[in-house]
Amino acid sequence: xxxxxxxxxxxxxxxAILIDDAGRLVLIKRTRPGQExxxxxxxxxxxxxDASVEDALYRxxxxxxxxxxxDASxxxxxxxxxxxxxxxxxxxxxxxxxWIPLRAAARSSAIRRAAGYELxxxxxxxxxxxxxxxxxxxxxxxxxxxxEALLLxxxxx
Numbered sequence: 820x821x822x823x824x825x826x827x828x829x830x831x832x833x834x835a836i837l838i839d840d841a842g843r844l845v846l847i848k849r850t851r852p853g854q855e856x857x858x859x860x861x862x863x864x865x866x867x868x869d870a871s872v873e874d875a876l877y878r879x880x881x882x883x884x885x886x887x888x889x890d891a892s893x894x895x896x897x898x899x900x901x902x903x904x905x906x907x908x909x910x911x912x913x914x915x916x917x918w919i920p921l922r923a924a925a926r927s928s929a930i931r932r933a934a935g936y937e938l939x940x941x942x943x944x945x946x947x948x949x950x951x952x953x954x955x956x957x958x959x960x961x962x963x964x965x966x967e968a969l970l971l972x973x974x975x976x
Contacts, residue, residue, distance in 0.1 A: 829903030833876035834862035834910040842975030843940035851935050857952040872909050888913055897957045943970055
């Protein structure tokens with residue numbers, strides 16, 4: 820008989836693999852005092868008030884990018900141990916125009932920089948992604964291994 824494993828989930832996150840109409844991956848460049856600069860996919864923690872991981876993703880995209888998003892498709896799931904249990908991150912693919920920046924709702928770039936992040940776009944048709952520190956590393960490896968398929972789905976191949 821197989822042993823049943825019980826895992827405590829410490830933190831759940833919803834991230835987006837966003838590709839714009841020019842075939843560029845939309846990322847957030849984080850700069851924090853005392854830390855090396857790194858990049859992350861837009862999104863964030865799942866809150867108790869979120870009805871689902873997908874709802875958390877749409878809320879986070881509205882907060883971070885001022886973007887309205889629909890039709891997310893989960894493509895990558897990653898977990899890692901943490902002090903409070905397993906940290907689980909769900910990444911969903913959204914191609915243009917499944918996410919649309921709302922200019923009226925978007926934060927100004929000055930406010931984003933003051934908060935330690937700014938939007939960055941990385942061309943997936945070149946090797947620019949190889950050169951940056953995208954966290955988690957497993958997401959970077961997934962995107963690099965599947966970039967042709969992601970570009971094809973986005974209509975930017």
